Each structure stands twice: as C-alpha cells, then as structure tokens.
Amino acid sequence: MGPAPSLLAISDLHVRYAENRRLVEGLRPRSSGDWLLVAGDVGEYVADVAWALRLLSARFAKVVWTPGNHELWTPPDDPVCLRGQARYEHLVTLCRDLGVTTPEDPYPLWDGPGGPVTIAPLFLLYDYTFRPDGTFTKEAALARAYDVGVVCSDEFLLHPDPYPTRDAWCHARVRQTVTRLAAVADGPPTVLVNHYPLVRDPTRVLRHPEFALWCGTDLTADWHRRFHAAAAVYGHLHIPRTTVHDGVPFEEVSVGYPREWRPRGSQPGYRQILPPAQPTRSR
Template sequence: MTGGRLLAVSDLHVSHRENREIVKQLEPLSDDDWLLVAGDVAELTTDIEWALTHLADRFAHVVWTPGNHELWTHPDDPVQLRGEHRYRHLVEMCRGLGVTTPEDPYRLWNGPDGPVRIAPLFLLYDYTLRPPGAATKAEALAMAYKAGVVCTDEFLLHPDPHPTRDAWCRARVAATERRLAACDPGIPLVLMNHFPLVRQPTEVLRYPEFAQWCGTELTADWHLRFRTAAVVYGHLHIPRQNHFDGVRFEEVSLGYPRERRRHPSTRPLLRQVLPAPAGS
C-alpha cells in the first residue's frame, strides 16, 4: 500500500507564459504521489518535453496520454512528423523520461482501498458527437463552418497513414477495447483519456458545434462494461466532477489564462482521483 495520492491534471498549455509558471510551481503532496496528465501539455515537442521532464522529476510517477494539441504538426515545431509517426515519437520521448504512455503496460497503483489499474487511453474522435440537427459528419462540419466554430485540428492534426481522423479513431477504439477486455476484472480501472468517454459533459458547451471534436459514441458504455473506479479527462476546459451511472468522472483541465480570469475557481489545480475525496 502507498501513502501517496493519485492526482490528475490536463490542458497545461505551457506555451502560455502564465501556465508555464504555474507548472513550475506544481508540487506533490507527498513523495509517493502519482500524477496523471490527460493531454494538451503543449503543441511544440520542445515544450512537451520540458513540461513532462519537470513533472517526472517532481512526482513519484507520471502517466501521460496525448490530447489533440500534442498531435498537431505545428509550423514552428522542429519535429515535422505527422499523424501516427508523431504520436510514436512522443511515446518514445516519454519512455526516455520514465513516463508511462498508452502504449505501455497498464500500471498498478496501490492505495488504501486496494490496487487499481491505470489505463491511459488514446482514442481521438470520430464526429459522432454531432450537434442537434446534424445526421451525418458532413452536416455536422457544415454547421460548424457556418457558425465559425471549427477546431484547429482540421488544419494541423494529420491522420497519416490513416485516411481520416475518424478512421484513426476507430482503429484506436478497437485496439483499446480488446486490451481493456483482457484486463483482470478483479482489479478496478482508472480510465484516463483526453476526451470525455460519454456525451453528457459536452452538453454544457457554449458552442454545441464543437462537440464533434470531443470524443466518440463508441465509448459511451465503457465505464459500465469495464470495472471502473473513476474516469479522468480534459479537453473541454470546464473542470468539474460528475457521476454517470454511479461512476465518478473528473474533468481536470487547467485551460487558458483568459478562461481562468473570466471564471476564477477555488478548486485545487491538481485533482485528487484516489483515495476518493470526501463527498465525491
């Protein structure tokens, strides 16, 4: 049993100077604390490496899964790899830092209530979380372009060698589903993904057209099919706790400085996943 905590954060976006300073100040609560980093650390490989190196030096162990921003092929990035090749490059970078990735064995975290298995998931999205009135991907995209609400992924996140981002998503979902099904059902899982696994968190978005870049319907029952202690996600920049079907979902994003100035919060930046906080 460990005396530490399982903590989580996402959407650090360290290209913003204010966020970079916040990351410099992040500290574990004990020497045994683990940190889950649920994507969108930064866009440039140099910034991603800086942030994960810093966190890996501070915490007993770090687990990372990519967000969409890490997968961008940004024109200012010295690494101009695209799609799957960029993702694999980031995986190898993390392994060199001792950071667990979605391609590594799911690690056991031993808490006061027994072990849990940490499952970092990389699943992307497939345009099935469509806004009301859109029956197809084409209709959903047309509505987004008309509203002027278009994710930058459409220009910088390349799916190579997959034909489309949604095809890449379906391949990732199928492979991950098989892997989760093979896990020992006697040990509960902490599912960690950049995008929410269910549609409900996207229903509070100011622009419903953006939901199509926020996950897939294919994972809507995973928290029920697989024995799940908690689900951790980010992406929406709406940090909150929800319960769906009796399972706790934690949105753990830091987000952009302008969002924090507009909506200041007293919630701790590093969210405690386990042991489950009182009242959760």
C-alpha cells in the same frame, strides 16, 4: 510519518502560455508517493511537452500521460515536423526516455489509498459522432460547424497519416484499446484516463454545441461500466468539474488558458482522484 500518497490528475497545461508555464513550475506532490495523471494537451511543440514532462517526472513518483489533440498538431514552425502516427510514436519514445507511462505501455497498478486499481491511459481521438441536434451525418454536422464558424484547429493541424481520416484513426485506436482493456477486465477496477470524455453528456454545457464534434466518440459510451471504472479522468473541455454517470465519477481536470482560469479567482492545480476526496452521487 508524512502524508499518505494520492493519485492526482491534471490536463490541458498549455505551457506555451507563460502563466501556465509558471503554474507547472509550481506543481509539487504532497507526498513522496504521489502519482500524477496528465490527460493531454501539455502543449503543441515537442520541446514544450518534453520540458513539462521532464519536470513533472522528476517530482512525482510516477507520471502517466495520454495525448491530447494539441500534442498531435504539427505546427509549421515546430522543428519536429512529424505528422500523425509518426508524431505520436515520437512522443511515446520521448515519454519512455523520461520514465513516463503512455497508452502503449503496460497498465500500472495503483495500490495506494483507494486502490488497488488499474490505471489505463487511453488514446482514442474522436469520430464526429457527438453531432449537433438535427444533424445525422458527419458531413451535415461539419457543414453546420463551418456555417456558424466553430471549427476546431485540428482540421488544419492534426494530420491522421497514415490513416485516411481522423475518424478512421479513432476507430483503429478504439479496436486496439478494447482488446487491451478486455485483458484486464477480470482484475481490479480501472481508472480510465482519456483526453476526451468517454460519454457525451459533459459536452452538453459547451457554449458552442458544434464543438462537441471534436470531443469524443459514441463508441466509448458504456466503457465506464464495461471495464469496471472506479473513476474516469479527462480534460479537453476546459470546464473543470465532477459529474457522476452510473455511479462513476467523471473528473474534468483541465487547467485551460489563462483567460479562462484567471476569472475564477484562484490558480488551478491538480485534482485528487484516489482516495476519493468526497462521496460521489449518482445522476
């Protein structure tokens, strides 16, 4: 008998980097029943996203994907020049062709060790509410970020079409997602998978606090309690670690850029979400 299946997670693969591409080529399940949650930022180019998800979906029993900001960029040299919602829908179709679950699909049930839990991939974006101390409006917070030279490339490459702004798109996604999560609230606990942290606290360790503007929304601050989360999975910050909020483990599972993971002395890989690898401690 082989090892029991596990629910695993990873994010921020950034496969345009050759070293990260080799890491992805080396990712393999430990059990034929392993599922892999991919919490965004596979890459910026549609062909790269397709390459990575095709490889992973051929190896893992199920792959669940939610987009990061990089997948939603429209690089000027990408042959796929779609923007905003149209780009997202194109990626959803790509995933479905590969058998990869997206935020637009029915939430799958993990009934392996640590389950049953409902796996809920979320696509929510951000609304500039994670503001630097001393700023109280989006405009003031963005002005501070521009003044200190900490501005996310989303401002130039992530287009919200047909929504007027990225925060308007975020608010539409939050409304849609609340409805879907409410529909499963009476069922098993959830594992919430989002590219961004659902609570602001993990962004407090950022070297540049202004960057938190592009890291989530205050509208999700109680979702881990409201929707009975067994765990919350996210990436984006490139600070892999586990924190616990109201008894719920929040797993930052990013690989990040080679310049970030090389100094740690070991190659990054996926994180086991279920069954829990170790007891959680409340904070």
